[in-house]
Amino acid sequence: MNILEKIIARKQIEISESKKHKSVSALENESLFSRKTISLATALRSASSPQIISEFKRKSPSKGIINDQVLPENVTSDYVNAGAVGLSVLTDTDFFGGSFDDFLKARQANPGIPMLRKDFIVDEYQLYEAKSIGADIILLIAACLKPSEIAALSQKAHQLGLEVLLEVHNAEELEQSIGDHIDIVGVNNRNLKTFETSIETSVSLSELIPASFVKISESGLKDADTIVKLYQHGYKGFLIGETFMKTANPGAALADLQQDLTQHSNLNPLVL
Numbered sequence: 001m002n003i004l005e006k007i008i009a010r011k012q013i014e015i016s017e018s019k020k021h022k023s024v025s026a027l028e029n030e031s032l033f034s035r036k037t038i039s040l041a042t043a044l045r046s047a048s049s050p051q052i053i054s055e056f057k058r059k060s061p062s063k064g065i066i067n068d069q070v071l072p073e074n075v076t077s078d079y080v081n082a083g084a085v086g087l088s089v090l091t092d093t094d095f096f097g098g099s100f101d102d103f104l105k106a107r108q109a110n111p112g113i114p115m116l117r118k119d120f121i122v123d124e125y126q127l128y129e130a131k132s133i134g135a136d137i138i139l140l141i142a143a144c145l146k147p148s149e150i151a152a153l154s155q156k157a158h159q160l161g162l163e164v165l166l167e168v169h170n171a172e173e174l175e176q177s178i179g180d181h182i183d184i185v186g187v188n189n190r191n192l193k194t195f196e197t198s199i200e201t202s203v204s205l206s207e208l209i210p211a212s213f214v215k216i217s218e219s220g221l222k223d224a225d226t227i228v229k230l231y232q233h234g235y236k237g238f239l240i241g242e243t244f245m246k247t248a249n250p251g252a253a254l255a256d257l258q259q260d261l262t263q264h265s266n267l268n269p270l271v272l
């Protein structure tokens with residue numbers, strides 16, 4: 001089994017346990033469920049410079065513990081103050097050390113910013129969970145869902161007012177899974193078999209993504225030069241976790257990157 005298969009196998013068990021403990025109606029009765037969601041796609045579409053989606057990530061299968069010394073409410077507030085366009089908070093516990101509690105603390109501290117529930121969504125029930133904790137956007141990973149499942153989960157997500165980020169790793173996943181039901185396309189630079197990251201994945205897929213989609217690049221992003229290069233290939237957003245989280249002050253690391261981006265002389269996107 002590769003890592004994604006292991007995560008999904010565990011996730012299925014977790015979902016069936018969660019369903020026993022909390023019904024969909026109970027999730028619908030949570031106070032945040034009726035909250036009006038905020039669009040990340042709109043914020044990205046209207047931006048005229050590279051935008052950072054900053055991730056709260058305690059650990060990962062590729063790196064082990066990244067940072068177990070910081071609090072989600074502090075880090076995410078610092079991210080927002082440093083100019084993040086959106087927040088991504090891991091809610092997977094077993095592989096990433098995240099939780100609903102982390103998400104709720106981040107949401108409570110930052111009521112006015114789009115937040116991605118970063119998890120492995122394979123069941124409609126998880127969309128109700130996402131809505132109940134105050135998420136605005138959910139992730140659908142093409143590598144672990146059939147195109148028909150992506151379409152059905154997207155439709156339900158939209159009914160609940162959630163946006164959909166489709167994550168792809170290659171051209172085949174992109175061609176099979178993309179459709180009008182997708183709000184944002186994310187290209188993940190991490191090879192899930194080797195864990196290596198290569199921004200060439202984002203570069204090569206950029207021209208295959210129709211211009212009508214807002215696109216973001218995910219994983220292994222470390223510096224302004226790389227972000228500007230990808231911005232020139234049409235990426236509007238950049239999902240960054242480890243580069244910030246591995247420092248003692250993740251918010252300050254984002255502020256430094258923003259400063260580097262501001263000073264960058266080469267910010268015009270390529271006309272593709």
Ligand SMILES: O=C(O)c1ccccc1NCC(=O)[C@H](O)[C@H](O)COP(=O)(O)O
Pocket residue numbers: 003004055057060061062063188190192195218219220221239240241242243
């Ligand atoms: O991060 C991992 O090791 C990982 C392993 C298996 C599946 C997913 C994984 N990461 C999820 C992500 O997509 C990243 O957390 C996100 O793109 C941020 O990446 P990074 O900036 O490299 O932390």
